[in-house]
Amino acid sequence: MNATSPLDPPVEHRATAPDSVSGPPTTAEIQAELQKILSSRTFRAAEAQRGFLRYVAEEVIAGRGNTIKEYLIGVEAFGRGEAFDPRLDPIVRTQARKLRARLAKYYETEGCQDPVRIELPKGSYVPSFERLAAPAGPVASSVPAEIEASGNDGAEQHPAPLAARSSRGLWFLKAPRFQTALAAAGVIFCALVVFGVWRAKLGTVQADAKSIAVLPLANLSDQKQDEFLSDGLTDELIGSFQQVQGLQVVAHMSAFRFKEKTQDIQEIGRKLHVRAVLVGSIRKSGDRLRINVQLDDTADGAHLWSGSYDRAAGEARTVQWEIARAVTDVLGLGVPARSAPALVKTFPGSNSPTQGAYQNYLKGLYFWNKLTPEGLRAAAGYFEQAIADDPSFAKAYSALAHCYVMEPMILATPVPEVISKIRATASRALELDSRLGEPHFDLAVSAEYEFDWANAEKEFRRGLELSPENVIGHLWYAKFLALVGRPDEVLVQRRIAADLDPVSPYAVQSVGGYMSVTGHYDEAIEQFRNALALQPDFGFAHQGLGMAYLLKGMHSEAIEEFQIASRTMTGPRRVALLGWAYAQCGQEAAARQILNDFLEQARRGPFPALAIAQIYIGLGDKDSAFAWLNKAVDQRDLDETLLWDSPYQPLRSDPRFRDLLRRMKLT
Numbered sequence: 001m002n003a004t005s006p007l008d009p010p011v012e013h014r015a016t017a018p019d020s021v022s023g024p025p026t027t028a029e030i031q032a033e034l035q036k037i038l039s040s041r042t043f044r045a046a047e048a049q050r051g052f053l054r055y056v057a058e059e060v061i062a063g064r065g066n067t068i069k070e071y072l073i074g075v076e077a078f079g080r081g082e083a084f085d086p087r088l089d090p091i092v093r094t095q096a097r098k099l100r101a102r103l104a105k106y107y108e109t110e111g112c113q114d115p116v117r118i119e120l121p122k123g124s125y126v127p128s129f130e131r132l133a134a135p136a137g138p139v140a141s142s143v144p145a146e147i148e149a150s151g152n153d154g155a156e157q158h159p160a161p162l163a164a165r166s167s168r169g170l171w172f173l174k175a176p177r178f179q180t181a182l183a184a185a186g187v188i189f190c191a192l193v194v195f196g197v198w199r200a201k202l203g204t205v206q207a208d209a210k211s212i213a214v215l216p217l218a219n220l221s222d223q224k225q226d227e228f229l230s231d232g233l234t235d236e237l238i239g240s241f242q243q244v245q246g247l248q249v250v251a252h253m254s255a256f257r258f259k260e261k262t263q264d265i266q267e268i269g270r271k272l273h274v275r276a277v278l279v280g281s282i283r284k285s286g287d288r289l290r291i292n293v294q295l296d297d298t299a300d301g302a303h304l305w306s307g308s309y310d311r312a313a314g315e316a317r318t319v320q321w322e323i324a325r326a327v328t329d330v331l332g333l334g335v336p337a338r339s340a341p342a343l344v345k346t347f348p349g350s351n352s353p354t355q356g357a358y359q360n361y362l363k364g365l366y367f368w369n370k371l372t373p374e375g376l377r378a379a380a381g382y383f384e385q386a387i388a389d390d391p392s393f394a395k396a397y398s399a400l401a402h403c404y405v406m407e408p409m410i411l412a413t414p415v416p417e418v419i420s421k422i423r424a425t426a427s428r429a430l431e432l433d434s435r436l437g438e439p440h441f442d443l444a445v446s447a448e449y450e451f452d453w454a455n456a457e458k459e460f461r462r463g464l465e466l467s468p469e470n471v472i473g474h475l476w477y478a479k480f481l482a483l484v485g486r487p488d489e490v491l492v493q494r495r496i497a498a499d500l501d502p503v504s505p506y507a508v509q510s511v512g513g514y515m516s517v518t519g520h521y522d523e524a525i526e527q528f529r530n531a532l533a534l535q536p537d538f539g540f541a542h543q544g545l546g547m548a549y550l551l552k553g554m555h556s557e558a559i560e561e562f563q564i565a566s567r568t569m570t571g572p573r574r575v576a577l578l579g580w581a582y583a584q585c586g587q588e589a590a591a592r593q594i595l596n597d598f599l600e601q602a603r604r605g606p607f608p609a610l611a612i613a614q615i616y617i618g619l620g621d622k623d624s625a626f627a628w629l630n631k632a633v634d635q636r637d638l639d640e641t642l643l644w645d646s647p648y649q650p651l652r653s654d655p656r657f658r659d660l661l662r663r664m665k666l667t
Helices: 027-038 047-061 070-077 091-108 145-149 176-200 224-242 252-256 265-272 313-330 340-344 355-368 373-389 394-410 416-432 438-449 453-466 471-483 487-500 505-517 521-534 539-552 555-568 572-584 588-604 609-619 622-634 646-651 655-663
Strands: 116-119 128-131 208-214 274-285 288-297 303-312
Touching: 027 047, 027 116, 027 128, 047 070, 047 091, 070 091, 091 116, 091 487, 208 224, 208 252, 208 265, 224 252, 224 274, 224 313, 224 355, 252 505, 265 274, 274 313, 288 313, 303 313, 355 373, 355 394, 373 394, 394 416, 394 438, 416 438, 438 453, 438 471, 453 471, 471 487, 471 505, 487 505, 505 521, 505 539, 521 539, 539 555, 539 572, 555 572, 572 588, 572 609, 588 609, 609 622, 609 646, 622 646, 622 655, 646 655
Parallel strands: 208 274
Antiparallel strands: 116 128, 274 288, 288 303
16 A cells, blocks of 8 residues: 555645746635535545545645644544554545545546646645646536446546646647637547546546556466466465555455456456556476466556576475565565565565475465365365474464364354364464464454454454455454444445455455445445346345345345345355245245244254244244344354344344343443
C-alpha cells in the first residue's frame, strides 16, 4: 500500500502552480471549486470520497494541513471511532486511491475546463490547489449515463490521468492566434474525452503502481502429478510477496481463476486492479527443475524483467525468495539485495526445510486449496509427513492448524476434537517463527470455539498486523465481528477481502451477505449476481441470493436459488436453509419432510443441531427451536450467529434468546 503511515510527517502544502497565470487560487476560488466537485455527477454517488475530499480540503483551508494524518481521517471523515487502527483497517488508503482516480475522471469530463484544480498528490493526504489558464470555451455539462451509473463506492477502475491536463508545457496555446481555435475546440475536446471515457466503461479503481498478481505457474512436466510443484510454488510466491511492505498482492483465489487460460496481460491487469503481473512455468526432468518467470507491466504489456532458475529438486526451496528479491528490486520496494540464504531469513516462515518436508508441504497446499473432504484429509496427511521429515518446519505446522480449523466445516468433525489440535500446532508454529500471521488466525478460531471473545479478537488483530494482505484472516475476522454483533466492522473486513481478492466469488458474495442482513436487498442481489458471473455454480452465492430474494418478498425466486444451492453444496446445513425457506414461503409440507429426515439422522448419530433449529424457526415452533439452539451451543457451532443472521429475528424478543447469548458469553 503506497499511502503514508500515521507516523509519517505530513507533506507540506503549497498552493502554487508553475503554470498558473496570476498566482495561487484564493480561498473563495478553492471553496467554489470544492463545492462544484462535490455536487458534480462524477461525485454524486461517491459519498465516501466526497466526505474524504471535503474533510482534507477544509482542513487545509482552515490552516490545519500540517495536522492531517491517516488516523484522523479515519476517525473524523469515516467515523471509525477512537479504536481505529490504520494497520488493520486500510479504509483511508483505499479511499485515497479511489479519490485520486475519481478526481482524474472529473477533470477529464465535467471539469476539463475548470480554472482551478484540486488534486490529492500520491504519497500524501494533503490536497494541492492550482489555478490554470482561464477556460477558453463553454464547459461540457453532462456525463453519459454509463459513467454516472458507475459512480458508487465499490471497486472502480479508471484509466491513468491524462498526461497534459494542465497548461504546463502548453505555452503556445496562450498565443493570440490559437485563442479562437481553442475556444471552438474546447467543447469538442471535452466531448471527445467524455466519449472516450464512456467507451472505456469505467468501473474499478486505478491500478496502483506497486501492485502485483502472481498467475499460476504452468506445469510443463510430462507427469500430471507434478502439478503440485507449479501450484505450490505459485502459492509460496504469493505468500512471499505478501510479506513485502508497500506491495499490494492479489490473493490465491483470484489469481488461480486465470489458471490454464490465455488472456491479454492488460485485460488481466484491469480485472485484478494491478500494475504488474508475474507469469511463468516450471518443468521437472528427473531430479532437475527449470523455473522461468517474467514480470509484465499491465499498463502497456511491456516486459519489465525475466529470470530463469535451473535447480536440483532439493535446492529449489529458496527460489521463491530469490524471485521475490528480484521483482521487488524492479518495483523499487527496497528489499535488500542479499544472497539467497540471507534473504530467506527476512521472510516469515522461510526457514529452509529439508527437501522431503518441502515436497510434502507443496503437496499439502495443492490438496488444501481444493477445500473438499478428500482434499482436506490428503492435505493434513502431507503436512503431517512434512513435520515428521522436518520438525522445525514452522509453515507446515501452521498449514496443519488450518486443516484442523476447517474440519468441523468440511468433515463435520465435532469441535471438541479439534480445539486442542489447533492450539498445539498453531502454538508450535509460532514458537518456531513468531513472524507468522496465519497461526494467530487459527488460535483466534480455537478461542471462538470456547466463547473466549476477547482472546479471539486479540489473536485476529495480531494476525492481521503480521499478515495484513491475508484474505482468509480478514474473512474470518469478519465472521468473528458478526458473531459478537459489530455489523459496521463486518463490512470493513469484507470489503478489504474483496479488494485483495477482486475476482474471488467468495469475497464478492461476502459483501452481498452484509447488504442482505442490513436490509439493502437490491444491492445484495447485485453483489450475489456479480459473484455468480464469476462462477455460475457457486453455491454460497445462490444461497445468499435466495436469502435476499426471500427477505424482499420474492418467494418463488428465493426457493429456486435455495434449491440450486442445496444441489451444488452437499450437507445438512445447506438443505436446512432450503427447509427454512419452504416454511417461510408457506410450503410447510416440504419443510417438514426435510425436518423429519433430519430428526431421523439425528437419532442415528451426531448431527448439526443448528440445521434442525433453523427449520423449526421457519415453522414458528419457538420451543423446539430454542431446544435445538441450545444443543448447537453445546456443539460449539460457530454458524450460530445469533446477533447477525436474519432467521433469528423472530426469536430476539423472547427471554430465552438472552439466555442463549449468556451461554455464549455474548452478554
